[in-house]
Amino acid sequence: MVFLGDTEPLRISFWKIKFDKDYATIDTFMTLQQRFDKFLGLRYNYSNYYKRRENYHKSPSQNTEVSCNVIKENDNNNKWRFDTNDLNYQGCLKSNDIITLSIMNEIVNDRYEFLRSHDFQVNIGKEVFKEVACHNKGIPGVNDNWCIELIE
Numbered sequence: 001m002v003f004l005g006d007t008e009p010l011r012i013s014f015w016k017i018k019f020d021k022d023y024a025t026i027d028t029f030m031t032l033q034q035r036f037d038k039f040l041g042l043r044y045n046y047s048n049y050y051k052r053r054e055n056y057h058k059s060p061s062q063n064t065e066v067s068c069n070v071i072k073e074n075d076n077n078n079k080w081r082f083d084t085n086d087l088n089y090q091g092c093l094k095s096n097d098i099i100t101l102s103i104m105n106e107i108v109n110d111r112y113e114f115l116r117s118h119d120f121q122v123n124i125g126k127e128v129f130k131e132v133a134c135h136n137k138g139i140p141g142v143n144d145n146w147c148i149e150l151i152e
Helices: none
Strands: 014-018 029-033 039-042 044-047 052-056 064-070 080-083 098-105 111-124 127-135
Touching: 039 098
Parallel strands: none
Antiparallel strands: 014 029, 029 039, 029 080, 039 064, 044 052, 064 127, 080 098, 098 111, 111 127
16 A cells, blocks of 8 residues: 555555556556545546547646546556665565656656655645646655555
8 A cells, every 4th residue: 555645644545556566676567546446647638539648637736637536447647657766775665665656648758757746735625735746857856755655
């Protein structure tokens, strides 16, 4: 499971990691499933006329929007890969690893974009959320790092 949130885990902040190998190693592609058939990924507008993806949805800060409403498990826009700068990396993903997560943007020259949390706030109803979006800057920073806690 991947936990995203405050210091105390809430049920809604757990994510199931799914991949095709025994262990997740660098460059392993994985999906992050929240509940039932909902996966973390990029949503896009599809042109029936041209039979292709036109553009990805934009976040309020005009980055590539990340959504947990992506339904298709096998869609390439749900496949995340992780990387680490940890000098003590032991070959596979484990608890307390600090990683970056990236996903391929297939519309813009097949480049990878990094999952980022930043201080831009979004209001939905009466609740305030911190935006999580994708960016292509490729500059590692505190907001691009995610700490993994594996739970059985």
